Amino acid sequence: MCGIVGAVAQRNVTPILVEGLRRLEYRGYDSAGVAVVDAGKKLHLTRAVGKVSQLAEALAAQPPQPGSGRIGIAHTRWATHGVPAERNSHPHVSRDVAVVHNGIIENHEELRAELTAAGFKFNSETDTEVAAHLIQHLIDQGQDLRTAVQNAIRRFHGAYALAVISATEPNHLLLARKGSPLCIGLGIGETFAASDATALLPVTNRFVYLDEGDLAEIRTDGYEIFDADGKTAQREVRISSQSADAADRGPYRHYMLKEIFEQPLALANTLEGRISEGHVLESFLGPKAGELLAKVERVQIAACGTSAHAGMVARYWIEEIARVPCAVDLASEFRYRDPVIEAGTLFITISQSGETADTLEALRHAKTKKIAASIVICNAPESSLVRESDIALMTHAGPERSVASTKAFTTQLMALALVTLLLARRRGLTAEKEKHYVKSLLSASAKVEQVLKQDDVLKKLAERLIHKQHALFLGRGTMFPVALEGALKLKEISYIHAEAYAAGELKHGPLALVDEHMPVIAVAPRDELLEKVKSNLQEVRARGGELIVFADQDAGFQNGPGVTVIGMPHADELIDPMIYTIPLQLLAYHVAVLKGTDVDQPRNLAKSVTVE
Numbered sequence: 001m002c003g004i005v006g007a008v009a010q011r012n013v014t015p016i017l018v019e020g021l022r023r024l025e026y027r028g029y030d031s032a033g034v035a036v037v038d039a040g041k042k043l044h045l046t047r048a049v050g051k052v053s054q055l056a057e058a059l060a061a062q063p064p065q066p067g068s069g070r071i072g073i074a075h076t077r078w079a080t081h082g083v084p085a086e087r088n089s090h091p092h093v094s095r096d097v098a099v100v101h102n103g104i105i106e107n108h109e110e111l112r113a114e115l116t117a118a119g120f121k122f123n124s125e126t127d128t129e130v131a132a133h134l135i136q137h138l139i140d141q142g143q144d145l146r147t148a149v150q151n152a153i154r155r156f157h158g159a160y161a162l163a164v165i166s167a168t169e170p171n172h173l174l175l176a177r178k179g180s181p182l183c184i185g186l187g188i189g190e191t192f193a194a195s196d197a198t199a200l201l202p203v204t205n206r207f208v209y210l211d212e213g214d215l216a217e218i219r220t221d222g223y224e225i226f227d228a229d230g231k232t233a234q235r236e237v238r239i240s241s242q243s244a245d246a247a248d249r250g251p252y253r254h255y256m257l258k259e260i261f262e263q264p265l266a267l268a269n270t271l272e273g274r275i276s277e278g279h280v281l282e283s284f285l286g287p288k289a290g291e292l293l294a295k296v297e298r299v300q301i302a303a304c305g306t307s308a309h310a311g312m313v314a315r316y317w318i319e320e321i322a323r324v325p326c327a328v329d330l331a332s333e334f335r336y337r338d339p340v341i342e343a344g345t346l347f348i349t350i351s352q353s354g355e356t357a358d359t360l361e362a363l364r365h366a367k368t369k370k371i372a373a374s375i376v377i378c379n380a381p382e383s384s385l386v387r388e389s390d391i392a393l394m395t396h397a398g399p400e401r402s403v404a405s406t407k408a409f410t411t412q413l414m415a416l417a418l419v420t421l422l423l424a425r426r427r428g429l430t431a432e433k434e435k436h437y438v439k440s441l442l443s444a445s446a447k448v449e450q451v452l453k454q455d456d457v458l459k460k461l462a463e464r465l466i467h468k469q470h471a472l473f474l475g476r477g478t479m480f481p482v483a484l485e486g487a488l489k490l491k492e493i494s495y496i497h498a499e500a501y502a503a504g505e506l507k508h509g510p511l512a513l514v515d516e517h518m519p520v521i522a523v524a525p526r527d528e529l530l531e532k533v534k535s536n537l538q539e540v541r542a543r544g545g546e547l548i549v550f551a552d553q554d555a556g557f558q559n560g561p562g563v564t565v566i567g568m569p570h571a572d573e574l575i576d577p578m579i580y581t582i583p584l585q586l587l588a589y590h591v592a593v594l595k596g597t598d599v600d601q602p603r604n605l606a607k608s609v610t611v612e
């Protein structure tokens, strides 16, 4: 949720920390802060409410003394305990010790009472401040920084990633991971740390990922890792293939728009190397894939938000095309409902970030049962879900910076279509049918390109929605999750209340909401449900609702009073969800721009949700 950056170097690390925070801003952004050790062995603390740019201004006004700042930690916060305010921003300081923290220390109240009794004064409402005071308390009792951190984390219940410095030991920075991601970046004569490797790409491409329960010490000349039992541990050094510039916005006004327009290329990238001569190659899932897939009797999908919508689309495909029973759960519900997970289950998680806490916990829970295999559909190669799944199917969408997920969704669909075809082949899908589906997947990029050309039409259409308070989205079959995704996009970036329903459900309740103030947006490709959708839409018109219909150009929908039809290219049913999502993304984007909201970083949200 929050973002952590740390560095130990022979130069002033403040600019590296601030740039790292900028790159992590997608994780949370209500306040930010930096602590470095200055030349007089004192902590130099700067914190600001708002975005990282506000912190940068505060630092420019009061920079650390020249020649100082060779060790430091920084944080961008997304409030969990305590309102967004400077006193609640990280780093939290207890005399010589500064701490940044991601996650939640669940027993913080008990520790707070204990430390208050020991004479420590609390200045914030956060759970993190107990970590700073407890570590200082243990140092006061004669422990060195590493021992104090080691003993402090033994007292914490909950999930955390911590980075700690002390002004009295300015040569090393301590890190601890339990439940929230943390990696070490290896430089030459300098070492870094961050919640996400993206933060450190300008300074290194060599990373070491901490495992659950690890404690690490980083210094200018290297690092040391200790496992949960305190024994020295070795973790693999990984070279990141991501480039520091891939995340730049280019000519686009917002990352979201850039990412929407990247979809034709991103979809092609998801397919690259995975199909050949009308055939899906199983080998791209790795050497164990054949053996693991052979055991699959059913599929269980778990994911959150947009990724869960991708899973809902996939359920239609997996049951209809592969004839394999498939269930989809919101990961946040799945992990708490004691689900029955039968032997032979292929457990699929879907996650752009690969770090969503609920999805990760759902996977960990499933792995305690006798599942056939776990697959993650993911866009972050070095993420926790990738490391903990049997098979990782990377979407290759490229970095997605906008909080509102766009290209991650359509590429997840593409990856799920590939998995569907692999499962279907094992259940007797004919080579001819497979060839037909592969051809349709290959045509998706061009069809999406065609829809993107309608950008101006959608911009105009957006003007009609900006004064609305509510909107309804309708779809049937695979278009129902597409409608859910359209509603999520509109609400998260434009703050217009939007709901989606399976069109057939309209008359079972939501129709009561329809009057001349309620825009109803329907996605209605020319599939076998078209006629049913048409009659649902009649029900809306009869109540004066304003209809916006995205329909196949040959579907026979006519513009008329209160009805606006946007013609969509004709495509195979399999790829319709990828195509019909595009205008809904563009519509939400333009409504948000016209309303003047913070499109890429909408209020109260974070790109990567690493807390429950």
Ligand code: AGP
Pocket: 304, 305, 306, 307, 308, 350, 351, 352, 353, 354, 355, 356, 359, 403, 404, 405, 406, 488, 492, 607, 608, 609
């Ligand atoms: C949607 O636009 C959001 N970004 C959100 O719903 C997101 O899909 C969800 O938090 C899951 O994230 P993940 O794909 O990184 O696991």
